[in-house]
Amino acid sequence: MARAHKRFRIVLIKPSHYDDDGYVIRWYRSPMPANSLACVYGLIDDCARRRILGPDIDIDIVAIDETNTFVRLDRIISDMGANNNFGFVGLVGVQSNQYPRSLHIAKPLRAAGIPVIIGGFHVSGMLAMFDKIGPDLQAALDMGITLFAGEAEGRMDEVVHDAAKGALQPIYNYINDLPALEDTVEPFLPGNSVRKTIGNVTTFDAGRGCPFQCSFCTIINVQGRKSRRRSPDDVERILRKNYEQGIDRFFITDDNFARNKDWEPIFDRIIKLREQDGMDVRFLIQVDTLCHKIPNFVAKAKRAGVTRIFIGLENINPDNLLAAKKRQNKITEYRNMLLAWKAVGIWTYAGYILGFPNDTPESARRDIEIIKKEMPLDVLEFFFLTPLPGSEDHKVLATKGVPLDPDLNKYDLEHALMPHANMSKAEWEQLYRDAWAIYYTPMHIETILRRAQACGINIWRLAQIILWFAQSLTIEKVHPLQGGFVRLKNRHERRPELPLEPMWKFYPQLAWEVITKHAKVAVAAWQIFRIYRRVVASAHIPYTDQAMTPISEEETQTLELFTHTNSAREAVDHARKVKILTALGSVATQPTA
Ligand code: B12
Numbered sequence: 031m032a033r034a035h036k037r038f039r040i041v042l043i044k045p046s047h048y049d050d051d052g053y054v055i056r057w058y059r060s061p062m063p064a065n066s067l068a069c070v071y072g073l074i075d076d077c078a079r080r081r082i083l084g085p086d087i088d089i090d091i092v093a094i095d096e097t098n099t100f101v102r103l104d105r106i107i108s109d110m111g112a113n114n115n116f117g118f119v120g121l122v123g124v125q126s127n128q129y130p131r132s133l134h135i136a137k138p139l140r141a142a143g144i145p146v147i148i149g150g151f152h153v154s155g156m157l158a159m160f161d162k163i164g165p166d167l168q169a170a171l172d173m174g175i176t177l178f179a180g181e182a183e184g185r186m187d188e189v190v191h192d193a194a195k196g197a198l199q200p201i202y203n204y205i206n207d208l209p210a211l212e213d214t215v216e217p218f219l220p221g222n223s224v225r226k227t228i229g230n231v232t233t234f235d236a237g238r239g240c241p242f243q244c245s246f247c248t249i250i251n252v253q254g255r256k257s258r259r260r261s262p263d264d265v266e267r268i269l270r271k272n273y274e275q276g277i278d279r280f281f282i283t284d285d286n287f288a289r290n291k292d293w294e295p296i297f298d299r300i301i302k303l304r305e306q307d308g309m310d311v312r313f314l315i316q317v318d319t320l321c322h323k324i325p326n327f328v329a330k331a332k333r334a335g336v337t338r339i340f341i342g343l344e345n346i347n348p349d350n351l352l353a354a355k356k357r358q359n360k361i362t363e364y365r366n367m368l369l370a371w372k373a374v375g376i377w378t379y380a381g382y383i384l385g386f387p388n389d390t391p392e393s394a395r396r397d398i399e400i401i402k403k404e405m406p407l408d409v410l411e412f413f414f415l416t417p418l419p420g421s422e423d424h425k426v427l428a429t430k431g432v433p434l435d436p437d438l439n440k441y442d443l444e445h446a447l448m449p450h451a452n453m454s455k456a457e458w459e460q461l462y463r464d465a466w467a468i469y470y471t472p473m474h475i476e477t478i479l480r481r482a483q484a485c486g487i488n489i490w491r492l493a494q495i496i497l498w499f500a501q502s503l504t505i506e507k508v509h510p511l512q513g514g515f516v517r518l519k520n521r522h523e524r525r526p527e528l529p530l531e532p533m534w535k536f537y538p539q540l541a542w543e544v545i546t547k548h549a550k551v552a553v554a555a556w557q558i559f560r561i562y563r564r565v566v567a568s569a570h571i572p573y574t575d576q577a578m579t580p581i582s583e584e585e586t587q588t589l590e591l592f593t594h595t596n597s598a599r600e601a602v603d604h605a606r607k608v609k610i611l612t613a614l615g616s617v618a619t620q621p622t623a
């Protein structure tokens with residue numbers, strides 16, 4: 031007779047958060063799968079395969095990304111109830127801005143007696159920086175929610191066993207005990223989950239940790255400053271597993287792949303897969319502004335199929351970079367670095383932060399104009415300087431009692447949340463909106479495409495991404511990184527603090543929104559398409575401009591990038607002295623004949 035099987039049900043939800051009108055940000059297709067969800071899914075799937083709860087108990091897993099799927103809490107509650115609540119709901123990779131939404135999801139689940147665990151950057155960041163439990167985490171504990179801080183690699187068995195025994199602890203805190211990643215279970219999501227996103231792109235982390243010390247950064251306090259990484263074998267397994275399900279484009283989520291100690295063996299392995307095994311895999315990676323100085327880095331990135339890089343440029347005022355402890359960002363290297371990537375036909379996304387201590391609305395606007403003229407950048411995206419929980423900035427400001435916005439839902443880098451010495455809140459918000467409009471003018475879009483075409487970049491694809499980045503804020507009212515394809519809204523998915531809108535108001539408004547948004551997208555797309563056609567038609571004419579001009583000695587005297595502030599001029603002097611001293615040093619150490 032067959033053995034009676036019990037089922038332990040695990041529902042993993044990667045929550046979204048609320049827009050400024052209080053509705054959950056959800057799309058028909060979101061931009062890419064979440065690596066946090068893939069990591070946790072992979073770990074639980076591994077527990078299921080090893081049958082860690084014994085031969086008679088199957089582990090069922092459901093993975094839901096709320097940015098592309100409506101979370102049917104009623105169904106989860108009835109399915110769990112039918113299974114005597116034998117299982118748990120995991121709220122995965124919860125960022126600070128997603129924390130309020132997570133508690134709202136958890137409330138009815140807890141009321142139905144379902145165990146709930148929350149993990150991710152908010153819980154980890156708060157427990158990494160503060161000895162005492164703050165009111166936000168306490169609210170979860172009071173609801174009987176379990177908090178998980180740190181990383182789950184090597185710890186999932188314990189959590190699943192405890193949950194199956196009905197003995198989950200209130201807090202699992204592994205923040206000071208970060209696991210090695212080599213040979214651990216890889217991130218993985220089933221193909222049907224990946225296909226709810228726009229392209230055939232998925233995410234994975236080849237490593238965690240960054241050696242630098244930027245004061246606005248949460249990563250170093252949560253994932254540490256030491257490079258922990260997966261092995262080339264691990265990376266090959268991840269690539270092959272995805273390739274088999276038709277996925278061949280990847281975002282390697284390491285915050286700084288250039289400081290992954292094994293970047294070279296990993297690139298070498300990928301080069302082998304591409305050049306010998308014929309796997310056409312391509313990548314977006316994140317790097318720092320000094321990566322071009324690492325011997326072979328740019329050349330191997332190209333051969334390994336990197337087509338785009340993301341750089342945390344942050345600012346072009348050295349005083350601001352110093353205030354943020356971002357000492358590794360040297361404005362004297364920016365052009366070198368961008369030209370190095372351009373030379374191999376790889377396009378660049380850069381993040382730019384508005385609201386550093388020395389910024390004024392005027393200086394920030396001027397700086398964006400300098401970037402347009404003198405730096406060969408493709409896609410630029412703007413953020414508010416934000417005291418993210420888990421960062422040094424947040425800890426310092428909170429400890430000093432500086433008034434910070436209490437609504438965690440707004441900690442998404444798209445809101446002004448603290449006082450600024452040189453700008454009112456309204457001026458700061460206006461600057462953020464203007465910044466996108468100043469950068470993405472039709473004239474500058476044409477310049478970006480011309481520069482890219484001159485470097486052999488696929489400008490059809492670039493034009494589509496520019497459309498996305500240039501219009502996301504004006505049309506969808508969210509940052510492009512939170513954007514997606516066709517916004518979906520449910521009348522009942524509204525922040526409980528806000529009233530349920532009546533049907534007569536909600537539906538006509540939604541219909542009008544859909545019509546006007548599509549009209550705006552069509553107009554913007556047509557404008558960019560015309561620019562694209564013009565650029566293609568001029569392909570036979572060689573193109574160059576100030577930004578594309580190779581580096582010269584004189585430019586430090588002539589370019590505004592190097593002369594617009596005292597600190598910029600000092601940075602140039604400093605770089606010159608270092609160069610002279612380095613040259614003298616190498617002459618002094620040269621062997622004599
Ligand atoms: C890749 C990435 C994205 C991608 C994909 C999302 C994703 N999560 O993969 C994209 C580009 C879409 C994105 C967008 C945004 N992101 Co982002 N993103 C990242 C990045 C670089 C990697 C995420 C990751 O994979 N981490 C590795 C995983 C394994 O770590 P983890 O999530 O902590 O999960 C581990 C543990 O926490 C634990 N765990 C987590 N959940 C659970 C659940 C259970 C049940 C258990 C037991 C354990 C557990 O186990 C996991 C495995 O070890 C991080 C920085 C970083 N290094 O993490 C920023 C980061 C998470 N993002 C951040 C932000 C702010 C955003 C945006 C709001 C920015 C914006 N305005 O557009 C948007 C939000 C959109 C969204 N819907 O997520 C912040 C969050 C900071 C904070 N305090 O909240 C981070 C930390 C970067 C930063 N600037 O500080 N992001």
Ligand code: SF4
Binds near residue numbers: 242250285
């Ligand atoms: S370089 Fe990036 S990941 Fe590294 S400390 Fe600075 S902000 Fe954080």
